[in-house]
Structures are given as structure tokens and as C-alpha cells.
Amino acid sequence: MKALPERIDAHRMHGGWQYRYRHPSASTGTLMTYSVFVPPAAKDGRAPHVVYFLAGLTCNDLNFTQKSGAQRVAAELNLLLVMPDTSPRGDEVADDEGYDLGQGAGFYLNASQAPWSSHFRMYDYLSQELPGIINAQFAVSGRESVMGHSMGGHGALVMALRQPGRFRSVSAFAPIVSPSTVPWGKKAFTAYLGADEASWAAWDSCALLRDGSARPLPVLIDQGEDDEFLDSQLQPERLAQEAKARHWPLTLRRHAGYDHSYFFIASFVEDHLRFHAGYLNA
Numbered sequence: 403m404k405a406l407p408e409r410i411d412a413h414r415m416h417g418g419w420q421y422r423y424r425h426p427s428a429s430t431g432t433l434m435t436y437s438v439f440v441p442p443a444a445k446d447g448r449a450p451h452v453v454y455f456l457a458g459l460t461c462n463d464l465n466f467t468q469k470s471g472a473q474r475v476a477a478e479l480n481l482l483l484v485m486p487d488t489s490p491r492g493d494e495v496a497d498d499e500g501y502d503l504g505q506g507a508g509f510y511l512n513a514s515q516a517p518w519s520s521h522f523r524m525y526d527y528l529s530q531e532l533p534g535i536i537n538a539q540f541a542v543s544g545r546e547s548v549m550g551h552s553m554g555g556h557g558a559l560v561m562a563l564r565q566p567g568r569f570r571s572v573s574a575f576a577p578i579v580s581p582s583t584v585p586w587g588k589k590a591f592t593a594y595l596g597a598d599e600a601s602w603a604a605w606d607s608c609a610l611l612r613d614g615s616a617r618p619l620p621v622l623i624d625q626g627e628d629d630e631f632l633d634s635q636l637q638p639e640r641l642a643q644e645a646k647a648r649h650w651p652l653t654l655r656r657h658a659g660y661d662h663s664y665f666f667i668a669s670f671v672e673d674h675l676r677f678h679a680g681y682l683n684a
């Protein structure tokens with residue numbers, strides 16, 4: 403029998419509940435932690451839609467939970483928020499000295515190379531295992547959207563593009579859109595997937611749009627113009643160009659003066675939740 407997730411934290415918030423859970427994961431072979439915000443209407447039998455938020459490098463399930471302020475609007479819109487961790491963790495899990503590889507930097511893929519391949523299976527975890535747990539744990543509507551930040555923006559886009567029809571909409575703050583061609587992504591993909599770049603395209607949102615397998619869905623991207631990683635790592639206009647060439651409904655907004663931090667995310671998260679609610683309720 404599968405072990406139930408253990409609740410390790412609970413707080414009343416905006417009339418709903420902010421929970422934290424831990425469970426043994428079959429995908430990663432480790433204990434995984436996730437946070438969930440349950441909106442108040444869920445307790446009155448109104449099934450909420452689910453929005454996943456995938457975080458960036460060095461983060462875990464708590465950064466968005468504690469810094470975004472998303473719960474107030476999620477309570478109003480009856481959205482259940484799920485914040486997974488960014489990688490498997492533990493003494494038995496491979497790691498690297500750099501902040502951009504290993505624990506806290508899983509890049510939301512299934513690694514094929516040793517020593518990473520034994521636990522770094524975040525794509526399996528997020529595409530199959532965690533949704534199965536959430537759908538069994540809460541009386542949700544069955545409709546889902548996904549959003550993320552930076553490495554998690556890449557994760558959200560790849561999750562949506564690789565699973566046509568699963569999500570109603572996808573959004574990202576300062577996403578890495580072409581990991582195959584920027585330093586963060588090249589380092590991670592070389593380690594996790596190997597030096598043969600042909601295997602990288604399946605985990606690269608620009609490449610997934612180019613290869614034609616993805617089905618159009620609404621996309622919202624927000625980008626701060628004072629983001630220190632904008633030119634070197636992010637370059638969201640490259641995805642906007644791929645989308646435009648294929649008549650995809652992608653909106654890219656650039657915001658003067660905003661940086662890469664959760665202060666930026668907190669400033670625009672309400673827009674993202676209203677964007678998702680519009681498609682989830684349609």
C-alpha cells in the first residue's frame with residue numbers, strides 16, 4: 403500500500419489553509435516535500451481548479467509560498483495552489499558545489515546520466531505522481547494550469563508543451579526559454595542529459611515549439627527589464643518570436659525597473675492568477 407503524504411505544517415490563511423506535506427516518491431526514490439494552498443470555497447464543496455507553481459534555482463516549495471502573496475487572490479478565485487520542490491534532496495542524492503546544478507536545480511526533467519539518473523526524475527514526478535496525489539487528496543475540479551519562475555518558468559513551459567491538452571494555460575515570470583543555448587541550461591543539460599545535444603531539444607521550450615509537436619495554449623510571460631539574468635540566461639523574446647511565427651496566443655510583457663526577485667513576482671502574481679482563472683473557468 404502507498405504511504406499517505408504526511409502533513410508537516412498547517413496555517414489558516416485568507417479563510418483557507420496553507421499546508422506542507424512530505425511523502426516517499428516512487429519517481430525520485432526520495433522523500434519529497436510540497437506545499438498546497440487550499441482556498442476557503444473548497445471546504446464548502448466548490449471544487450477548486452489547480453494551479454502548479456514551479457520555482458527557480460536555489461528554491462524549494464517555500465519561496466513562492468512565503469514571498470509571493472498569491473494566496474489572497476487564489477482564495478478569491480477558488481484556486482488550489484501547489485508548490486513542489488525543485489529537485490530530489492538528501493544525503494544519498496547526488497549534488498554539486500554550484501548553486502545551478504544538483505539539489506535545488508533539478509530543471510524539471512528526467513536525467514539520463516549517472517550519477518543524476520537514479521533520483522533526478524522531476525518530470526515523471528510532476529507529470530504523473532504529484533498530480534495523482536493531489537487529485538486523490540483534494541476534491542478538485544480536474545482542470546489545471548501551470549506557472550513558474552526562471553528555471554521554473556522553463557519547467558512550466560516544458561510541462562505544458564510536452565503534455566498537450568493537460569493544462570488550460572501556462573504562465574511564467576522571467577523564464578529560461580532556450581536552455582540549450584544559455585549557460586545555466588548548457589551546464590545542467592550536459593550533466594543530466596549528456597553531451598549529445600540532440601537529446602536536449604525535448605526539454606527546451608523554443609525547440610518544442612519549432613518541432614511542431616506542441617499544441618497551442620494561452621501563454622503569459624512577465625519579464626523585468628532590470629533582471630540581472632535577462633540577456634545572459636533568459637531572453638524571453640526568443641520564445642515570443644517562435645510563438646508569433648506559429649500564431650500562438652503568447653503575451654510577453656516587459657516591466658521597467660523590475661528585477662529577478664520575488665518582489666517582481668509579488669507585483670504581478672495577481673495578473674497571472676486572473677489570467678489562469680479566465681481559462682480554467684471558461
Ligand SMILES: N[C@@H](CCC(=O)N[C@@H](CS)C(=O)NCC(=O)O)C(=O)O
Nearest residue numbers: 458459460461465501552553663664
Ligand atoms: N545569485 C543567486 C542565483 C539564484 C537565484 O537568483 N535564484 C532565484 C531563482 S533563479 C530565486 O528565486 N532565489 C530565491 C529567492 O529569491 O527567494 C544565488 O547565487 O543564490
